[in-house]
Amino acid sequence: MRTIDDRLAALLAAAVFSASPLLLCGCASTAPAPRAVARGAAAPLDQRFASEPAPTPRFPDPERGRKLRAAAADVQALARRAAERERLPALALGVVIDEELAIQAVLGVRDAAAGGAVDEHTRFRIGSVTKPLTAAAILRLRDEGRLSIDAPAARYLPALSGVVYPTRDARQITVRDLLTHSSGLPRLGVFPPASTSRDVTEREILATLDGFGLESAPGTATSYSNLGYSLLGLVVARAAGVPYRRYMSDAVLGPLGMRDAAWxxxxxxxxxxxxPHARGVDDDGAVAPIQPWRLGASEATAGLYASLADMGRFVGFELAAWPARDAPEAGALRRSTVRESHLMARNGSAFPAAGGDDGPGLGWHVREDCDLGHVVFHNGLIDGFSASVMLLPQRGVGVVALANVAGADLESLNADVLGQLAATGAMEARVVPPSPPVRRAAQAVASVIGRARTGALDRRLRPGWFPEAHLASLREALRDAGARVGACALDGSAVVESATAARFGLRCERGALSLAVRVDTSPDARITSLSVEEQTGAIAREAPGPSDRPARCR
Structure with a gap:
């Protein structure tokens, strides 16, 4: 029979050498308050906003919410089967729809030996799902003007000046590099990453950097680094001038309403x-309780405990950042900042993973999926806990799963849940209505078809954009179309290409036409391109164009 220490060592080895982004270490609760790095906030620059708001994307099915919630029994059945198959002591699964924790499945016991019921407020350690929350703290400090994510990280942690760069042309590690796992730092430092008996200290973490060699030049490759996020927790404390935990509580967890959160x-x-539980080495795969790890000064990478209710609020907040709109801001971060964190880093600070379909966001991982589209996700594994979060920002749906045994395949469970929801036919992406300038341009074109005078259209064309010969042939084409189909009007259908271009369906007296129009971005938008052709079938309802699907899926 193996001892608890043996199981802990085996679990640690499995986590360290796993290819999945998972684990690790922590922050001493008794550390003195760090001294803030004095940086004057730059004066905000002026912004001008459109006098006519852009139309807000919307879901095409008015029954969407009801249909998705009607899948609750099927989702709960998936959770039960996963809990039995994985032999999970406890499982908490939640589906967030439009910011609401709409479906729950909470199963099992808190402790395999002692029992105890679980509910939506039972705390589980979320492991590396702590990283998106640490990233949120960094981004809030950036938005407050208290740090720059493109500045050298050594500005906030001078000990980083001790790392050894692999080439003489390598630039310094930036805070953004740490956020996107592109710093060149390895998964772990050389200090003991976790212990059941003592905390890792800040001194140990920083001392490991002296003479520490990078695996690659910063910004040239991605390599998942728990060490990098341990350092980000220290950056938060330096920039905020208060301990990491206090800033997280005051600026992130509190505003998010994560009242059950604990360290x-x-x-x-x-x-x-x-x-926490670990699986035995016997063939029966039985689980047994183990002692929790103490992470100390490295807790920013994987240390938070949270409940399903907490995680539902967090997922709802992340989803609420989409789409971009004029509504007042509310919450821990600006909506634009949350959206920024959900986008794959392609700006020279990091690169997508092999194949180009997955890559780092800011605290998140990002995938362009052929069926689900834009997927934002993170998994967690630490001591005896597993966690997985998946967000579909364009569809307004997120799934979170928490379990109290290490190594549970919760990502597959979440993918199955999303597949079940997709089977309802109601989990479609938001559609974008044509912008008012594009719609007005289309109405101007429609108004002259079948009519002798084209003055209404001429006034909407960009001056000097169309050669006179082109204008003459355009007017002739519109007269010919009118002679065949008669007078026309927009039929309410459209496929939007961008804020300045769309294809519309026209209902005419003797048939139908398809109109493609593009306008410029001047205050009084003018037409820069248009084409009209006879329509044999219906234009799709207002919907994203084909460019919204990843190129490899088209």
């Missing part, structure tokens, strides 16, 4: 904490 088991009320 230590001692902070959790009795009967509300799920115990």
């Amino acid at each position: 230590d088991p001692s902070q959790v009320p009795p009967g509300a904490l799920a115990s």
Whole structure:
């Protein structure tokens, strides 16, 4: 029979050498408050905004919410089968629809030996899903003007000046490099990454950087680094001038409404904490409780405990950042900042993973999926816990799964849940209505078809853009079309290419036409391109164009 220490060592080895982005270490709660790095915030620059707001994308099916919620029984059945197959002591699964934790499946016991029911407020350690929250703290500090993510990270952590760069042309590690796992730092430092008996100290983490060689020049490759996020927790403390935990509580967890969140088991009320478990080495795969790891000064990478209710609020907040709109801001971060964190880094600071379909965001991983489109996700594994979060920002749906055993395949469970929701036919992406300038341009074109005078259209054309010969042939084409089909009007259908271009369906007296129009971005938008052709079938309802699908899927 193997001891708890043996199981812990085996689990640590599995996590360290796993190819999946998973684990690791922590922050001493008794550390003195760090001194803030004095940086004056730049004066905000002026912004001008459109006097006519862009149309807000919307879901095409008015029954969407009801249909998705009607899949609750099927989703709960998936959760039960996964819990049985994986032999999970406890599983908490939630589906967030339009910012609401709409479907839940909470199963099992807090402790395989002692029992205890679980509910939506039972705390699980979320492992590396802590990273998006740490990234949120960094981005909030950036938005407050208290740090620059494109500045050398050594500005905030001078100990980083001790790392050894692999080439003489390598630039310094930036905060953005740490966020996007493109710093060249390896998965782990050379300090003991976790212990059941003592905290990792800040001094240990920083001392490991002296003479520490990078695996690659910053910004040239991605390599998942728990060490990098341990350092980001220290950057948060330096820039904020208060301990990492305090800033997280005041600026991130509190505004998100994550009232159950905790960093230590001692902070959790009795009967509300799920115990960590590890699988035995025997063939029966039985699980047994183990001692939780103490992460100390490295907790920014994987240390948070949270409940399903907490995670539902977090996922709802992330989804609420989409789409871009004029509504007032509310919450821990600006919506534009959250959207920024959900986009794959392609700006020279990081590169997509092999194949070009997955890559790092800012704290998240990003995937362009042929069926689901834009997917934002993160998984977590630490001591005896597993976690997985998947967001579909364009579809307004997210899934979170938490379990109290290491190595549970929760990502596959979440993918199955999203597949079940997709089977309802209601999990479609938002559609974008044509912008008012594009619609007005289309109405101007429609108004002259079948009519002798084209003055209404001429006034909408960009002056000097169309050669006179082109204008003459355009007017003749519109007269010929009118002679065949009669007078026309927009039929309400459209396929939007961008904010300045769309294809419309026209309903005419003796047939139908398809009109493609593009306008410029001047205050009084003028037409820069148009074409009209006879329509044999219906134009699709207002919908994203084919360019919204990844190129490899078209």
